[in-house]
Amino acid sequence: MRDQSSQAGRVSSSMSNMRSLTELKSGETAIIQELYGGYGFRSRLAALGFTPGAEITMLQNLGHGPIIVTLRSTRIALGRGEAQKILIKLDRENNDDARE
């Protein structure tokens, strides 16, 4: 777990607006930027629609335990460890982000 967050942390320091999906609050919408993890894991997520550029809305994030999101008209429950490996950018930051 520590491993993944440090990985995410390293990335977010270089690209200021990226954060892990677990940081998204209930009701917030964001855009998926990147996936981390092994091939099998990334490929499974990608098939379900977790691809860079896809819009994702947090339905339930209790701050611990699994989360629920909606993505491409589907509700998906994700373990916290799994959600940590998904990097997102908040929708509202998207607009004032000059880099992209």
Next chain:
Amino acid sequence: MTTHESKPVRVALAGQPNVGKSTVFNLLTGLSQHVGNWPGKTVEQKVGTCHYQDWTFDVIDLPGTYSLSANSLEELIAREYIIKEKPDVVVAIVDAAALERNLYLVSELLPLPVPVIVALNMVDVAEQQGIKVESHVLEAALGVPVVPMVATRGQGIRELLARIQDVVCNGAKYTPNAPDIRTDHKDVLERIEVLIGDHVPPEYPRSWVALKILEGDKQLTDMMRERLPQEAWNEVQRIIKQHEDACVAVASGRYTWIARMVRAAVVKPQAGQITLTDRLDRWATHPLWGLLILAGILALTFGLTYAIGSPLQDLMDIYVVGALADLATNALATAPGWLTGLLVDGVINGVGAVLTFFPILLIFFAVLSILEDVGYMARAAYVMDRFMHLMGLHGKSFLPLFLGFGCNVPAVMGARVIESEKARLLTILIAPLVPCTARMAVVAFLAPAFFAAPTIVSWGLLAINLTVLALSGLLINKILFKGERAAFIMELPLYHLPNGRTITLIIWQRLLAFLRKAGTIILAVSVIVWILSTLPSGDIESSLMANFGRLLEPVGRWMGLDWRMMVALLSSFVAKENSVATLGVLFGAEESEAGLAALLRTIITPAAALAFLVTQMLFIPCVATIGVIRQETNSWRWMIFSIVFLLLISLLGGMLTYQIASALGL
């Protein structure tokens, strides 16, 4: 009836989970379906036939998968079937309310060399949400037939059959617009394709293999590594290394293609609508209310079991099994005693054991399939995932395991709701450690005889079982599955009303499977056990089983148990509650259970009694459970593993208990 061809048309059903695939399958095949396993696999295989005009369609239900990568056994089975067995047509069932994600599987099916028909299911659900799909526009975009359907109401099934007939039998023009996802990787793909060239087995489309290798597909990469000359393989590997992100990029490409396909065909409402599912989920996935709702459902299930299942069981025992036994006894009045014994005590008792499972199985299967069909199962899994995590298990293992408190048989069979093969196997292997009512009944009889606080002893035994269960889960997971826990990624389907036909068929299939496969094993074993406990002299005290028990006495001594207690343990193999009856026979206290309890107290120490209880709680599952373990894992190896594993654990547990309890002066 005349048929057009000697070989029936083969129709394969593909689709993601929760799209109503089994409803379509049931509509097409009805009672003609046969449920088994894919050859050599623990994945369920359903086949059936369907008659349309004077054609016969053999319908095969492929496992529900989100894609056709090599991520799971289900996906491998689905794509291997399509490529190797080449069905005449693949019907891809998609959910109109989540079209974008559902077309992903279609985008993977189109490049394969089998015609595809898209069954656009649940158009009613989509319309309720304001989503309108123009099926003819979608048809034009995809270049394959698209049939709108509401499978739960049987709508669209005729049209689907007509389109199947069109494509397969009338040779209608089939020109799919296969996804072009090569733009980003065009050059790379071409290079791989040239490199693998003629080494690709003829049944595999070359460009598809190239794309899959770029995606990082393990199975196809391994296949090509074996077939390619070293130089070509090194080159391919170099290319793959440079494009490690390709699996996500290729998936993105497919979604871009999908977006283009649906843009014109789908009218979507503004986001932010509150649906029924939203409202229900506020409760069902709530950290507190969710748990309470789950607890309520479980309480209701067990309430039903005790209110209806147990009385039915008793009635069947008296009126079916008892009547049969009386009938046989009377009919065989003049026959030799051994024949009567074999028939009445061996065969009819065995049949009775199988039959009396029916009411409880019926209730549990009904509950499981209703919860699954309504869409609640995924919520229960979500709520319980945190706790199941501790055992290296998935949230979906919770409900089947919990049913084990009633009876281990539906627990093992209920593991079918778990998609991941490993998680399913693990659940099956640890399910017998959930103490069923029959085992608790033995505790309820013996604990008061020996201990001042039987309730505490019972709870203690329960705690021991659950601890052993958790530890076994971790251990088996670590050793056999190398600690891999299936990632927790699960779709929460929209809630909908249960479909009576689907549920009835599932219950019917499960009961039939139990009767056919497990039933024969149960019957055979009860006859064998009867023979062992009767031969050679006719009474159990000098029988083969008693001799075997005496052989086990050295092991028993470590647990403070004499041979009679060991025989009682062995006899619990047929049915857990048998151990009390066996003790009664062996200690010659048949007249009353209270008498037996008093007698036992004078013969064994509390430490030995405790050791006996711990051992019987952890002991080899009853033969019915063994039978379904064999049936569900489709493997003698796993069945034997389960027996040996539990035998070792229970004997070890008994010894430890006796030694510790004796040391404490019990």
